[in-house]
Amino acid sequence: MKTPDIGLKSNTKTTMVGLCNARLADAIDLSLDIKQAHWNLKGPTFIAVHELLDMLRAHLDTNADTVAERVAQLDGVAMGTVQAVGEASALSPYPTDIHKVADHVGALVERFAALSKSVREAIDTRPGGRRRRHRRHLHRLLARPRQGPLVPQKPPRMRP
Numbered sequence: 072m073k074t075p076d077i078g079l080k081s082n083t084k085t086t087m088v089g090l091c092n093a094r095l096a097d098a099i100d101l102s103l104d105i106k107q108a109h110w111n112l113k114g115p116t117f118i119a120v121h122e123l124l125d126m127l128r129a130h131l132d133t134n135a136d137t138v139a140e141r142v143a144q145l146d147g148v149a150m151g152t153v154q155a156v157g158e159a160s161a162l163s164p165y166p167t168d169i170h171k172v173a174d175h176v177g178a179l180v181e182r183f184a185a186l187s188k189s190v191r192e193a194i195d196t197r198p199g200g201r202r203r204r205h206r207r208h209l210h211r212l213l214a215r216p217r218q219g220p221l222v223p224q225k226p227p228r229m230r231p
C-alpha cells in the first residue's frame with residue numbers, strides 16, 4: 072500500500088530514513104544496555120536505581136517506537152532486528168564485567184550522551200533548515216518522557 076504524499080522529495084526521505092534508522096539502532100542498543108544494567112546492579116542503592124532503569128527504558132522504548140513509525144511514514148523500512156542494530160549502532164559495546172551501581176550509571180550516562188550527540192549531528196547535517204525546531208523535536212522523541220516525571224513520586228520499596 073502506498074503511503075500518502077507528505078510533500079518531501081524522495082532524496083530527502085531517503086536521507087531522513089537513514090538518519091532515523093541510525094538513531095533507532097542506537098536507541099534499541101541503549102535500551103538493551105539499560106536492561107543489562109538493571110539485571111546486574113549490586114550495592115546499597117540497588118533497588119531505587121533498578122526501578123528507575125525500568126522507567127527510563129520504558130520511555131526510551133516508547134520514543135524509539137515513534138522514530139521507527141516515522142521511518143515507515145517516510146516509505147522506509149524500520150530496521151529493528153538484533154542483527155541490524157548490532158551492525159548499525161554507533162554506541163560502544165556495553166561492559167559486561169561491572170556490577171557497582173555507580174559504574175553502571177556512568178556507563179549509561181556515557182551512552183545517553185553519545186546518542187544525544189548523534190541526534191544533534193544528524194540534525195546539523197539534515198537537508199534544509201529549521202534545525203532548532205527539529206533538534207527540539209528529536210530530543211523530545213528520544214530523551215524526554217512523553218508524560219509524567221521520570222523520578223518516581225513515591226519512595227521505592229525496599230528489597231526484603
Ligand SMILES: [Fe+2]
Pocket residue numbers: 109125
Ligand atoms: Fe526487572
